[in-house]
Amino acid sequence: MLDVCLLGTGGMMPLPYRFLTSLAVRYNGSTILIDCGEGTQIALRKKGWSPKPIDYICFTHFHADHISGLPGMLLNMGNAEKTDPVYLIGPKGLTQVVNSLRIIAPELPFPVYCMEIEGHDQEFTLGDLTIRAFRVHHNVVCYGYSLTLKRQGKFDIAAAEALGLEKRYWNRLQKGETIELDGKTYTPDMVLGPARQGLHLTYTTDTRPTQSIIDNASEADLFICEGMYGETDAKEKAKEHKHMTFQEAALLAKKANAKELWLTHYSPSLVKAEEFMPGVRSIFPNAHAGKDGKSRTLKFTEETD
Amino acid sequence: MLDVCLLGTGGMMPLPYRFLTSLAVRYNGSTILIDCGEGTQIALRKKGWSPKPIDYICFTHFHADHISGLPGMLLNMGNAEKTDPVYLIGPKGLTQVVNSLRIIAPELPFPVYCMEIEGHDQEFTLGDLTIRAFRVHHNVVCYGYSLTLKRQGKFDIAAAEALGLEKRYWNRLQKGETIELDGKTYTPDMVLGPARQGLHLTYTTDTRPTQSIIDNASEADLFICEGMYGETDAKEKAKEHKHMTFQEAALLAKKANAKELWLTHYSPSLVKAEEFMPGVRSIFPNAHAGKDGKSRTLKFTEETD
Numbered sequence: 221m222l223d224v225c226l227l228g229t230g231g232m233m234p235l236p237y238r239f240l241t242s243l244a245v246r247y248n249g250s251t252i253l254i255d256c257g258e259g260t261q262i263a264l265r266k267k268g269w270s271p272k273p274i275d276y277i278c279f280t281h282f283h284a285d286h287i288s289g290l291p292g293m294l295l296n297m298g299n300a301e302k303t304d305p306v307y308l309i310g311p312k313g314l315t316q317v318v319n320s321l322r323i324i325a326p327e328l329p330f331p332v333y334c335m336e337i338e339g340h341d342q343e344f345t346l347g348d349l350t351i352r353a354f355r356v357h358h359n360v361v362c363y364g365y366s367l368t369l370k371r372q373g374k375f376d377i378a379a380a381e382a383l384g385l386e387k388r389y390w391n392r393l394q395k396g397e398t399i400e401l402d403g404k405t406y407t408p409d410m411v412l413g414p415a416r417q418g419l420h421l422t423y424t425t426d427t428r429p430t431q432s433i434i435d436n437a438s439e440a441d442l443f444i445c446e447g448m449y450g451e452t453d454a455k456e457k458a459k460e461h462k463h464m465t466f467q468e469a470a471l472l473a474k475k476a477n478a479k480e481l482w483l484t485h486y487s488p489s490l491v492k493a494e495e496f497m498p499g500v501r502s503i504f505p506n507a508h509a510g511k512d513g514k515s516r517t518l519k520f521t522e523e524t525d
Numbered sequence: 526m527l528d529v530c531l532l533g534t535g536g537m538m539p540l541p542y543r544f545l546t547s548l549a550v551r552y553n554g555s556t557i558l559i560d561c562g563e564g565t566q567i568a569l570r571k572k573g574w575s576p577k578p579i580d581y582i583c584f585t586h587f588h589a590d591h592i593s594g595l596p597g598m599l600l601n602m603g604n605a606e607k608t609d610p611v612y613l614i615g616p617k618g619l620t621q622v623v624n625s626l627r628i629i630a631p632e633l634p635f636p637v638y639c640m641e642i643e644g645h646d647q648e649f650t651l652g653d654l655t656i657r658a659f660r661v662h663h664n665v666v667c668y669g670y671s672l673t674l675k676r677q678g679k680f681d682i683a684a685a686e687a688l689g690l691e692k693r694y695w696n697r698l699q700k701g702e703t704i705e706l707d708g709k710t711y712t713p714d715m716v717l718g719p720a721r722q723g724l725h726l727t728y729t730t731d732t733r734p735t736q737s738i739i740d741n742a743s744e745a746d747l748f749i750c751e752g753m754y755g756e757t758d759a760k761e762k763a764k765e766h767k768h769m770t771f772q773e774a775a776l777l778a779k780k781a782n783a784k785e786l787w788l789t790h791y792s793p794s795l796v797k798a799e800e801f802m803p804g805v806r807s808i809f810p811n812a813h814a815g816k817d818g819k820s821r822t823l824k825f826t827e828e829t830d
Contacts, residue, residue, distance in 0.1 A: 233601055234564070236571040258597040259539070259564050266541040284596050284629040292563040292593050296538055320628040323621070324589040 222247050222369060222419055222518040227263035229510045231448055231485040232285055239263040239512050240285050241485040243423050243444060245367060247349055250275040254365055254423050260289040261296045267513055272300035279310030280425055281362035282317050291325040298328045305331040309344060311361045312336045337363060354436045356427035359462045364424030366436045371520055373413030380411045419518045425485040429468050434475045441518050443478035445469040446485035450496030466496050470503035484510040527552050527674060527724055527823040532568035534815045536753055536790040537590055544568040544817050545590050546790040548728050548749060550672060552654055555580040559670055559728050565594040566601045572818055577605035584615030585730055586667035587622050596630040603633045610636040614649060616666045617641045642668060659741045661732035664767045669729030671741045676825055678718030685716040724823045730790040734773050742781035746823050750774040752788035755801030771801050775808035789815040
């Protein structure tokens with residue numbers, strides 16, 4: 221399962237009632253953060269999640285509202301006695317930006333590794349979880365991220381019995397281990413059914429609508445997408461600033477056949493996102509205006525058979 | 526007069542209920558900021574003060590909690606259409622730190638000038654206002670700041686009449702202009718009494734008690750001083766981390782014969798500053814626990830004669 225929290229929903233600048241857009245995802249004891257603007261550490265604390273297990277921070281791009289909170293967050297992780305490494309993922313130039321910002325956070329009790337994204341798409345694998353960066357279209361190089369959690373097939377008792385393998389080895393096989401025994405090799409695929417449906421979360425901000433978003437958010441359980449402007453007549457402004465309207469985000473969700481859409485990254489001038497939602501839902505019914513702290517636990521679908 | 530607002534009162538890290546310590550002072554259309562940690566721009570907006578008139582930002586030192594909000598604040602000032610320069614004042618190395626942090630705020634519609642403090646004390650004059658930086662004692666180079674506003678003497682009507690100068694020149698003389706007329710030179714001191722008591726504000730954080738603080742806060746109308754720890758038995762911890770207890774701050778206020786003391790820069794673990802105040806007031810009666818947004822307008826004393 222993936223524990224998801226939209227820590228903030230603002231664009232450009234943090235406001236007294238709205239933190240900057242950032243997503244935290246908890247999986248298997250690790251926290252993955254996407255973007256870290258000024259105040260994200262406050263939003264995380266408000267949610268009650270510790271900074272210590274943050275093992276990955278993915279950056280969409282280097283505009284200040286998406287990375288200005290990094291030095292404070294790193295220091296905060298240090299104060300929480302983190303000692304294991306943190307991996308930062310972002311566009312080319314990440315190392316230089318991070319090193320430059322770390323002039324005020326030079327000493328940390330854990331190593332910081334920067335991984336710069338090569339090309340238009342790149343995948344980073346963390347066990348069963350894959351973080352996939354995909355290029356979107358902003359006025360600087362910018363990436364969206366998909367997090368997908370694989371789910372293996374059901375354990376096939378009949379197949380295991382047919383192998384003649386003692387029961388005490390079953391659990392190791394199910395957990396992915398290959399067993400060598402009496403000159404024979406037993407592999408997990410021998411006792412597992414076809415892979416079942418996993419979990420799929422897609423997050424993108426600071427972009428015009430792109431085919432890459434539709435492709436990457438295809439069938440997503442949750443699609444979190446920027447909506448800088450609520451007004452239907454703001455499309456020209458959105459084009460100029462390389463952002464999206466709520467309606468454009470809804471159309472992407474529809475084309476991607478996502479299961480649910482959360483909007484985020486509102487313009488500072490946008491006060492009540494909710495008032496634009498009826499129009500948005502006429503395009504994509506399961507659309508929701510993101511709010512700071514909006515959370516969801518994404519779980520595997522229960523098997524019915 | 527000086528409009529003073531303690532924007533935040535926290536040390537180390539911003540909290541959901543406490544911004545990082547920063548002071549804003551409005552004088553004659555300009556705003557002077559002392560320190561700018563992560564979230565200071567939110568605190569300023571919460572107070573309802575615009576970032577546009579910020580003309581000076583003074584930094585006590587370069588620990589992240591005192592400067593991490595700089596890139597966001599500069600961008601915010603730019604969004605507010607500031608075009609006139611901002612002057613940054615701070616310890617040696619300021620230019621390098623600012624340039625490094627500006628990797629995420631490279632383009633601004635106004636010039637940024639860095640002024641590095643030379644030696645143990647330095648004064649910066651802005652018309653009638655003097656900003657005086659004075660060295661304090663932290664684990665890195667750190668300065669306190671005194672803001673003093675001069676007040677000229679009363680206009681002496683009898684003296685002006687005795688000069689035989691036409692009344693229409695009086696106002697210009699009173700405002701500090703020298704008048705050349707019919708071969709004679711009239712200077713302001715000819716019509717002004719002795720300088721009257723001005724205003725004096727002293728601000729210091731991140732330091733052990735020092736003689737320089739007592740000297741610079743001498744007779745201050747308002748003395749804003751760090752108090753990292755409220756507990757009377759925290760002195761050893763305060764010594765170790767080069768901070769102060771509330772009681773040590775109160776003793777400084779007493780020795781300086783300041784008129785009023787506000788405490789600030791609380792440890793994240795300190796929740797209720799108020800509960801320590803009875804003990805603090807037994808040392809210095811006019812002591813107050815600072816709170817985010819605590820404000821005061823310092824005015825010239827009314828003349829009684």
